[in-house]
Amino acid sequence: MTETASAAPTSGHHEPDGVPRFTPEQLTDFIVAALGQAGLGAEPATVAARMLLNADRRGVDSHGMARLAGFVRRMRAGLIDPDATLTIVNEHPATVAFDAHNGLGLILAPQAMARCIAKAEEMGICLATVRNSNHFGIAGTYALMAAEHGLGGMAMTNASPLVVPTFGAAPRLGTNPIAFAVPTGSGQPLILDMSTSAVAWGKIEIARRAGLPIPPGWGLDADAQPTTDPTQVKMLQPLGGDRTTCGHKGYGLGLMVDVFCGPLAGAGWSRQIARSTNTERSAGIGHMFLAWRIDAFRDPDEFNATLDEIIADLRATPVAAGHEGEHVCVPGDPEAEAERVNRDLGIPVRPGVLKELRALSDEIGIPYTLDR
Amino acid sequence: MTETASAAPTSGHHEPDGVPRFTPEQLTDFIVAALGQAGLGAEPATVAARMLLNADRRGVDSHGMARLAGFVRRMRAGLIDPDATLTIVNEHPATVAFDAHNGLGLILAPQAMARCIAKAEEMGICLATVRNSNHFGIAGTYALMAAEHGLGGMAMTNASPLVVPTFGAAPRLGTNPIAFAVPTGSGQPLILDMSTSAVAWGKIEIARRAGLPIPPGWGLDADAQPTTDPTQVKMLQPLGGDRTTCGHKGYGLGLMVDVFCGPLAGAGWSRQIARSTNTERSAGIGHMFLAWRIDAFRDPDEFNATLDEIIADLRATPVAAGHEGEHVCVPGDPEAEAERVNRDLGIPVRPGVLKELRALSDEIGIPYTLDR
Numbered sequence: 001m002t003e004t005a006s007a008a009p010t011s012g013h014h015e016p017d018g019v020p021r022f023t024p025e026q027l028t029d030f031i032v033a034a035l036g037q038a039g040l041g042a043e044p045a046t047v048a049a050r051m052l053l054n055a056d057r058r059g060v061d062s063h064g065m066a067r068l069a070g071f072v073r074r075m076r077a078g079l080i081d082p083d084a085t086l087t088i089v090n091e092h093p094a095t096v097a098f099d100a101h102n103g104l105g106l107i108l109a110p111q112a113m114a115r116c117i118a119k120a121e122e123m124g125i126c127l128a129t130v131r132n133s134n135h136f137g138i139a140g141t142y143a144l145m146a147a148e149h150g151l152g153g154m155a156m157t158n159a160s161p162l163v164v165p166t167f168g169a170a171p172r173l174g175t176n177p178i179a180f181a182v183p184t185g186s187g188q189p190l191i192l193d194m195s196t197s198a199v200a201w202g203k204i205e206i207a208r209r210a211g212l213p214i215p216p217g218w219g220l221d222a223d224a225q226p227t228t229d230p231t232q233v234k235m236l237q238p239l240g241g242d243r244t245t246c247g248h249k250g251y252g253l254g255l256m257v258d259v260f261c262g263p264l265a266g267a268g269w270s271r272q273i274a275r276s277t278n279t280e281r282s283a284g285i286g287h288m289f290l291a292w293r294i295d296a297f298r299d300p301d302e303f304n305a306t307l308d309e310i311i312a313d314l315r316a317t318p319v320a321a322g323h324e325g326e327h328v329c330v331p332g333d334p335e336a337e338a339e340r341v342n343r344d345l346g347i348p349v350r351p352g353v354l355k356e357l358r359a360l361s362d363e364i365g366i367p368y369t370l371d372r
Numbered sequence: 373m374t375e376t377a378s379a380a381p382t383s384g385h386h387e388p389d390g391v392p393r394f395t396p397e398q399l400t401d402f403i404v405a406a407l408g409q410a411g412l413g414a415e416p417a418t419v420a421a422r423m424l425l426n427a428d429r430r431g432v433d434s435h436g437m438a439r440l441a442g443f444v445r446r447m448r449a450g451l452i453d454p455d456a457t458l459t460i461v462n463e464h465p466a467t468v469a470f471d472a473h474n475g476l477g478l479i480l481a482p483q484a485m486a487r488c489i490a491k492a493e494e495m496g497i498c499l500a501t502v503r504n505s506n507h508f509g510i511a512g513t514y515a516l517m518a519a520e521h522g523l524g525g526m527a528m529t530n531a532s533p534l535v536v537p538t539f540g541a542a543p544r545l546g547t548n549p550i551a552f553a554v555p556t557g558s559g560q561p562l563i564l565d566m567s568t569s570a571v572a573w574g575k576i577e578i579a580r581r582a583g584l585p586i587p588p589g590w591g592l593d594a595d596a597q598p599t600t601d602p603t604q605v606k607m608l609q610p611l612g613g614d615r616t617t618c619g620h621k622g623y624g625l626g627l628m629v630d631v632f633c634g635p636l637a638g639a640g641w642s643r644q645i646a647r648s649t650n651t652e653r654s655a656g657i658g659h660m661f662l663a664w665r666i667d668a669f670r671d672p673d674e675f676n677a678t679l680d681e682i683i684a685d686l687r688a689t690p691v692a693a694g695h696e697g698e699h700v701c702v703p704g705d706p707e708a709e710a711e712r713v714n715r716d717l718g719i720p721v722r723p724g725v726l727k728e729l730r731a732l733s734d735e736i737g738i739p740y741t742l743d744r
Contacts, residue, residue: 094466095496095668124467125499129669152636167698168689180628182636190631192624199618215616224692239621240611243698244587246571249611252564252703253625255686256552259562263678264524264554266670271685296467297501298638306635313643314627317540320596326539326615331624 020372021346037364038075039082048106051137056347059338062202063138066353069360070276094123098130102282105136113142116289124296129265130287140193143181146291147189154290155179158261160275163197163236166248169224171235174270176257185304191332196254197236204230217241261286392744393718409736410447411454420478423509428719431710434574435510438725441732442648458483466495470502474654477508485514485661492663501637502659512565515553518663519561526662527551530633532647535569535608538620541596543607546642548629557676563704568626569608576602589613633658
């Protein structure tokens with residue numbers, strides 16, 4: 001492993017000692033109080049808390065507590081509507097198009113996915129879209145909702161522009177994630193949750209905090225030139241990096257996500273989406289959800305048994321020389337391990353995030369309850 | 373552009389002068405005659421010819437005429453059943469699971485996609501799987517079938533193991549392609565057709581023929597060590613290359629394709645799939661198809677207009693310094709350009725492929741009609 005930020009983990013259990021950890025209840029109480037000051041009722045705020053903590057639990061700390069202050073401020077500024085409800089624009093037996101009316105994605109997107117799952121349970125499959133939404137947390141949560149119902153699931157969302165198209169000098173696509181999950185026999189779903197950029201922005205932030213260079217192929221500077229200095233990164237490269245290493249495929253995948261979540265959903269496409277730091281207009285994000293019954297195709301017990309066999313076989317793959325100490329894992333293994341550790345030890349929240357939450361509590365007039 | 377095989381194009385119009393070109397009729401006649409000697413009737417053989425030529429037309433010459441001899445030989449050896457028909461294993465209003473009974477994917481997979489499209493037209497969406505199949509040509513053809521009906525479409529297939537999982541020393545997944553297409557206002561669908569490996573095997577073959585090194589991140593040698601010598605490549609890296617450059621995402625995508633096409637379809641998973649050079653057992657490949665109506669979600673005219681706007685906007689992206697002479701394109705542009713050129717000039721077939729087809733015609737006793 002080279003001495004770059006690629007070695008810097010996001011998983012909570014890898015955090016250096018001294019990162020404060022909290023019970024889900026402590027964090028939920030704070031989230032509900034903060035969102036309450038932005039006009040959100042306790043019940044929807046509790047859903048939002050669960051969605052945010054799903055990210056921190058799984059070690060994706062860029063999408064959890066770190067996002068709270070932004071949501072609260074945007075909602076208080078009138079850029080997210082706390083009272084918005086999900087409505088149906090277009091519905092057929094196995095499809096549904098929703099409008100989130102600029103409500104919080106964290107609250108309304110789970111409702112959309114729940115309805116998608118219910119329709120898939122009835123019809124074998126359902127494809128759902130959501131327009132006029134905001135950030136919905138980690139895409140993996142939605143795919144996992146399907147797997148927890150014994151269904152296969154996918155989730156995608158677009159996001160504000162950060163990723164350059166191949167050969168381009170300006171960001172045009174969001175990190176536009178793809179999540180996919182299926183049940184297995186072991187009880188731990190197989191879950192893939194990935195941005196279609198080489199890395200999510202959170203990896204750049206981790207490298208900045210650690211003061212480590214990043215590998216080539218992750219980011220570009222203000223002049224769209226490759227850089228290994230995370231402080232100089234202004235745009236991300238698509239998965240695959242430049243053209244030589246087939247970054248046009250990552251670009252293509254990002255565009256596919258955008259077609260589902262932008263033009264199909266009737267939302268903005270990435271280039272039109274407002275950044276979370278934009279204080280003047282709503283985000284205009286779209287989401288896509290897919291759920292399907294395993295037993296519409298195959299006996300679920302056979303499916304589960306095959307999945308277990310594949311997973312065991314992949315994990316047993318011999319490790320290549322030069323990677324001693326590593327092992328072959330399957331997508332979702334690092335997040336599942338983080339979840340196990342954080343369940344035992346508590347959910348870690350970085351000091352920088354806590355500092356921001358303390359400032360937020362002063363700003364909005366709620367007690368700061370996260371002192372340790 | 374560096375002096376590596378990445379600069380070596382696959383598109384017919386880039387082929388050096390002197391590569392013989394043929395009319396579709398000339399090639400179709402030869403294909404039908406050759407498959408006839410393997411027991412296939414003229415009607416299904418004509419479908420197979422169209423599917424093979426779809427690849428050559430679009431510049432994906434690894435998946436067209438270059439595959440014919442292998443199909444004929446496998447069929448004559450009893451490893452592909454020329455008489456197999458597509459049957460339904462499990463059907464619901466918006467889902468269908470097919471069994472191809474070891475027939476030729478080139479013939480039976482288009483039937484499966486046609487049925488998927490018809491069901492999607494009725495229900496808004498359909499997800500279809502196929503088990504016990506063989507190579508089905510280029511995945512993009514199936515996604516395009518949907519787009520040509522005004523629907524969105526996806527297609528995936530698994531394939532014999534060639535790609536290592538991250539850190540692994542042995543191939544476990546096929547190049548497992550993902551294709552995605554939607555209609556646009558311009559009449560040229562947006563089409564993404566990509567292997568989930570860094571490159572398809574055909575790119576290694578092109579570099580071998582050209583005697584050029586390949587970029588790092590494409591292939592591994594027999595000891596699973598990175599190599600830039602295409603003659604030493606024994607396994608492919610997933611999209612993204614090694615762990616540092618996020619190849620675990622390409623690995624995850626390849627596994628997602630395999631879950632749809634293997635365990636969900638009831639086919640083998642990649643590790644179990646026989647190579648086309650295996651003379652002892654059938655392939656056991658599976659496919660996945662998805663089609664959806666645009667108007668189940670959005671007014672199709674609005675969708676088309678938005679797509680045109682996105683495509684124009686992406687193509688207008690300023691080019692980064694260092695890439696002068698390049699331009700930002702959208703997925704499918706190079707293949708569409710190859711198709712235009714090959715429609716005017718004829719379909720190119722490389723001398724090495726012609727030599728193999730001459731040997732095939734001697735072997736199976738048909739006239740060699742491809743002399744120029």
